Structure formats: C-alpha cells, structure tokens
Amino acid sequence: MLTVRDRLIERLGPSGVLSDPADLTPYVTGPRRFTGACGLVARPATVEETAAVVALAAEHGCPVVPQGGNTGLCDGAIPTDPRAILLNLGRMNRIRAVDPLSYTMTAEAGVILAHAQAAAADADLLFPLSLGAEGSCQIGGNLATNAGGKSVLRYGSARDLVLGLEVVLPDGRIWNGLRSLRKDNTGGDLKQLFLGSEGTLGIITAALLKLQPSVADTACAFAAVADPLAALKLLDRLRRRTGDAISSFELMNAYALEVAVRHLPGAVHPLSEPAAWTVLVELSSSRAGGDLNALLTEALAEALEDGLVTDATLAQNTAQTAAFWRLRDEGATLYWKEGGLLLHDPSVPLARVPDFIERVEREVGRAVPGARIASFGHIGDGNIHVCVSQPKGMDKRAFLALRGLVQDLVYGAAVDLGGSFSAEHGIGRLKMDELVRYRPPVEIALMTTLKRALDPAGLMNPGKVLAAP
C-alpha cells in the first residue's frame, strides 16, 4: 500500500516533497527559535497540486499546516504534530497578472511581499503593504495573518487590500473567488472567512490585490510633543491641514529613541535636544509638484507657534528621510542590547492611547522598579508596541521570569480600555490562552461554530488560534 509520502511524490514529483529530518528542521523552526515537528513538507507549485495535498491529508486524517515565508512572530506556521503535513506555498510564486487600468494585481500565495511591491511599481502603481519582513514574508502569509505594518493608517491592513481570493477548502475543493470587483453585493463577503484566520479554515493560494497610484511626492519630519495626547491632537490637525495625506504617524518615547541613537552605528538624534515624546510623520501623495514639504513645514510651524509641538526637524532629502526611518524601524530591533526584554503588541481606541500608556508605565514601573519601557509604535492606529527592558543590573533570568506578570498588566490595561491583546501579529500558537481569557465567551463560541462547520475534522492548522472544540 502506498504511503502518504509516496502518493504525494507521485502527485508533486520528488522536488515537491521533503521528508528527510535534516531537511525538515528549517521549516519547523520559527523566527522566535521555537521548534515544532512534522511528518513531511509538501511544496506544491499550483493550486491543483495544493488541492491534491489537502484532499490527501483529509483522506488520511493528517493535519495540514500552511506556511509562507515563516516570519510570523506567533508560531502560527509551525506544526507541532509529527503526523502533520507542512504545506509550504513558496513555489506558488507567480504574479499571474497586473491590470493597470483596474488598479489590480493577481498574485499567488508564495510571492514575496517585496516582489509584489516591485511588480506594482513596474506598472507605476503602489502595493502599499509594507513591513519589516517584506524581503522574505509572502503574500499568502500576509493575508492569512491580516498583516499590518506602517501604512495601515492610510491604506488599511492586509485585509483591506484584497478584492478576491482563491482558496483550497479543508476537503480539497477549490474556491475561485478571484473577482476584481470594487462592488459586489451578493451575500456576505466569503473571503473574509480566510483573511486573518491563519489557515485554520482553508488555504489561501492566490489573491486579487488592490493597487494605488504610485507615490510622486513625500515629506517627512520628526516633531517633539509634550505627551501622547498632544500627539493625537497633532494627528487630527495634520489630517485636516494636509488633505489626509499622512501615510505614517509613529510615536516614540524618550527611551525608545535613546536606544536607537545609542546602538545604531552613525545615528544622530533628530531633534535639537532629547524630548519626552517624539512623533515621526510622513506625508505622501500621488500628485507630483504639490509640494508636501512646504505644506508640512507650514503646518508644523503653526503647531510650534501655538505650543502643540515643541521642536521639529524636517527631512531635507531622501537620505535624511531614510535616516529618520532607520531610527524607527531598525531602532525597534535593538532593545535586546539593553538586556532582558519583554515585547507586546496591544492596540486601544485612539482616544485611549494616553490613558493606556500612562497606566502601563505606572503599573509596570511599580511591579518592576527600574524597568525601562519603550512605548512606541503606530499611534495613528492605536497600536503601541510596549517593550519592557530589564532594570539595569537586574539578573536577566529573574527579569524574564516576570513575563506573565508584565504581560497581564499590559494586555489587561489594553482590554480594560476597549483594546486588543494582539494588534497586528495574530494569535498563532502563542496567544491562544489570551484569546480565551480576554474575549467574551459568545465570541469564542462563534469562532468555534465556524471552525466546526468549515473544518469538521479539525485538520487545518490544528493547535492554532482556537483549541480543538
């Protein structure tokens, strides 16, 4: 009798199946160094091959764990069952079409995000999804986790950039929902079932993506503000003054910027002197010659005059813009140089950001005296990445043992204020307990109902998001 492996090789060819334990290791090891297990890795090159893998898995009762670029921070793409088939979509990497007049692109799940961005740029268009891992993460994973990143304020999350999907359902049927329609009111929006559900209801194999006009003008500045409330007021004012041309609006407290300046080779502080709170703002527009620099200069000058902003530096050229963004993006990867580190990904309603930060800094400061807290992130989306560095001189292990305590304070505060314990990184394996703890039972029941209905055998990425019903 043929084994699952034999039948997969028969269907995908020998290059489509890996089963040597040494070959499997990189696939079952995530970026957080968590290592799981699987029986084999299937690497289909087409939607039909993907459907065949899923159908075979259903027939044999094998779990199926889809994986894109393996960059997720919640271990959502790492199988833990030695019987699991790890379904790596990396060979489904074609851009099937770019349609400039419709402002759309059809990309397979395995297309690397940076390649999708480049294909849009080749047509003088913009695919606005942008995040740290864009050089290796893949479209399928971006959509399955509803990735966020730095353009959410202007263009929305990954979910908002999709017009249609092609999906392999848990029984191996293919749903071709690749419709390129701006309007389609024919019942509920089925593709939303699969966006953000991390492969627990089906496998995204391709997507019809919305594109935007390419960017022809930008302006970028660092500004010092008194506190997070002033940052929100500045955001409101700039939305109005600039015709909603803001593409990014990032907050950093003094410690966050200090760490970036200290550890990034060649970095200089962007303002005339360190400030308690700074904002990095970028405007962008598809209109050439609209002079966003002048617009931003004028708006910041006015804000300086009436005290909303206390200091500001406008980037004078693209090199300075890149240096500003390096402080934000690369800076955020260097906290480990300060010792033990606890990361969090909460969000709250915009107006509650000041209360949230004040409460978290106070409560964490009381629980761990001397803890150094980087409150920074996408304040325009209410998404503040609270990164807690150990007190100087404290034993690192002793500090890291406080993980649960600190996490409870941070996420408890967020949820109390109407927020979320996972703004952009998802649930995966890592935050399943938080889901059950912080979400109302009726919501868990709804999710369970959907899971049971669409994947009654429970084979799609089991042990992720929701525990088995």
Added chain:
Amino acid sequence: MLTVRDRLIERLGPSGVLSDPADLTPYVTGPRRFTGACGLVARPATVEETAAVVALAAEHGCPVVPQGGNTGLCDGAIPTDPRAILLNLGRMNRIRAVDPLSYTMTAEAGVILAHAQAAAADADLLFPLSLGAEGSCQIGGNLATNAGGKSVLRYGSARDLVLGLEVVLPDGRIWNGLRSLRKDNTGGDLKQLFLGSEGTLGIITAALLKLQPSVADTACAFAAVADPLAALKLLDRLRRRTGDAISSFELMNAYALEVAVRHLPGAVHPLSEPAAWTVLVELSSSRAGGDLNALLTEALAEALEDGLVTDATLAQNTAQTAAFWRLRDEGATLYWKEGGLLLHDPSVPLARVPDFIERVEREVGRAVPGARIASFGHIGDGNIHVCVSQPKGMDKRAFLALRGLVQDLVYGAAVDLGGSFSAEHGIGRLKMDELVRYRPPVEIALMTTLKRALDPAGLMNPGKVLAAP
C-alpha cells in the same frame, strides 16, 4: 397559555408590538410595491428587547425578518410568511457616542443615515456613506446590505466604514463586538459575517463607525469623452494629478443625460453640446485653501489639449454643483417617463467596463430593436446601471415581457467578463435565482454551510439570499 403576541407585549410594552392587519400593511410593503405578510411587527427599543424578541421567536419557531427604513430594492426586508415576526429596528435610533479624537461614532441600527451624517458633521467630521435614500434608510439596513452609493470610490462600501458591531445571534444571545480598533488581529473578522448577509445570520443592533475629516474644499465638473475607455483613462490620470482627491466619478451616455435634461424642470445641458459620453467628476479634500478648482481646471485643460477630453464645464459655485448632481441623481429616477423600463445593477472589473457596455448595447439592441439604453453609473467602481427603456411606440406590456431575456443578456455579459449581477442592491428575495445561476456551486455550498452553522433552525430572514438548505 400566553401567545407570542402576549409575551411580546409583556416584554416590549403595547407600543412595541403591532398586530392589527391595517397597521401591518405599510411594513410588509416594499418600495417596489411588493407586498408580503407577517404575523406581527415588533419594535424593540434596546438591544436587550431585541434579544428577547429573537429568543422568543426561536422558542416558538417563528421566522424573524429584520427591517430598517424599508428602502431596499430587492425586497430583503419584506417577510412573506404569515407566522413571521417583522423586527423593525426604527426605535433603536440613538447615537450612543461620537468620539472626535478617535474619529468614530457608535450608532444604533435604527439611526437614519442622514442623522448619522449630521451627527458626524456636528463634530466637524464626515460619515461618508451617501445614497439616494439617505433621508429614510437606516444604518442597520445599510450595513446588513453593505450599501454602496456615491462615495465608494474614495471611502469604500458600508462594510469598509465599520470598526465594530453589536449583533443579536439567532438564538437570542448578544455579541458585543463594538470595538473601536484600527488594528485587531485576533482571528478572523467576525463582524464580516453579518455585514452584507441581509439579516440571514443575525440582527445588527448597533455599529461603531469610522469617520473622516470633514470636507473643506470641493471641485466639480462635467466632461465629455469619446467613449468609456477614455473615461477610465481620465480617471487614472486624475487620480495621479489630484493626489487621489476624487470622491465621485460618474459616467452617463447621451441618452441618460438627455432624459435628465428633458424631464427635470429647469435643467440645462451642462456642456456646450450633447456628447456621446459624459463624466461627472467631483474632487474633495479636508484641506481648506488647497484650491481644488484650480487643480481640476488645470488637469482638464491638459486633457482637452491632448484629446482625452473633448469638452468640459467646471461648476462655478455650489448652486451649479447641485445642478450637476441633480442631473445625475434625480435624472436617474426619471426613466419611467419614457415608458416601460428595465433596471439592472451589474458590476465588472474596471478595465472591462468598455467591453461590457459595448456588448450589452449591441446585444440588447439586437434583441429589442429600438430599445433606448441608459448606460450610466459609478464607473470608478465598475458599477454601471444599465437601464433599458422601451422602443418608442412599442406596447409597454410587450416590452416588459422581455424582462427575463434582457436581464439574461445584461447579467450574462457581466458574469462572462468577471463581474457581478448585483453590485450594490443585494440579493434579497429578488435575485435568489441569479445567485444560484451565476455563482459557482462551491460558493453556494460555503454560504449554505455558514447558514446551517449559525442559524440551524433557519428562522433568520428565511426565503432571502439563499433558499432553505
């Protein structure tokens, strides 16, 4: 033993229940004059009362049909079962909160759309959903049908304007999903189940709506173009030239504009002479003093110079802007003055609009020689409302007998070109056959799976969208 009616009166008070047949008639009669039937009308004032009605209906096996402003064009809010409880949400009409710093509003289902717009304006913000029925349609209905309208190009459909929902589930439980979060990656987006599913999976009782900065500057023009392809090229160019400031982009063929000018008292043709195709474009921005008029004038002058546009008139003041929009909006309600009329609501991918219009005009012209076709609508969304007027002198009844034939040509063409047979009006009772005919079986199966899982007793708006499984 108490009847359902007695128990409802006990719970909602006498003013919350109507059962006199004369009182029921206006509720069971839709705007298309279709009249259905129901046992009684329940008018709860709170989410708890709504939940009690639904729980009681579940207990007694009564169908529940939710209704807002009763303005839907597909009879989605009209019950047909004499045992049904018509659940009218009109008394749940409070705006619970406006949060200017978060750019959000919490509105109950029964809030009239125009009132929601006004509440946003009071806070110097914009709720961008805008459509013909805005003076009487309600937020709950707008969301349950994922309403479109004239701002979709810029701000998206109703679905895109929602951050959170409060929903009564088919068994009477309340799901409070009123989260005001721009980012929340905790599994799939459950609210999407209820947006656009026309009350077949649960009852939307309140929504947390996204607001925008209010409009501080606009510009509006009529332009003549050679054909629909030129209209699309103009759209692409204007998106780039104006920094994506387009809020509406509407196409009208000669007959559509001719009917408006002929039948609207005091109307004048907006261009120097009638043209085969005209476009109505509006720019808007939250930035005061950005001079959109100058920007639009300059862009249109350039388009005239290189032949993309053959004639153009810029609105000189708000009165002329209103007169332009009257030609589009009121004009579209006057085709009945030309005799028998067949309306359609298809959409296609943007780049396919020229093929679609050419094919429909050719095929309908061949099937009904002398038919006068108004091809007009939201070309920026790919949503062309094909309205077919009878040939002059033809018997009206004979023409209307061709409804099915014409509809098959129009929707067949749309679906062949990757489009939809219902762009913005939904399915309701009216388009259930088309749903099954034009959508792939796997999609109908998915919808059926969801319906069975969430509403196993089949009591939520039965006989709408999907036939009983």
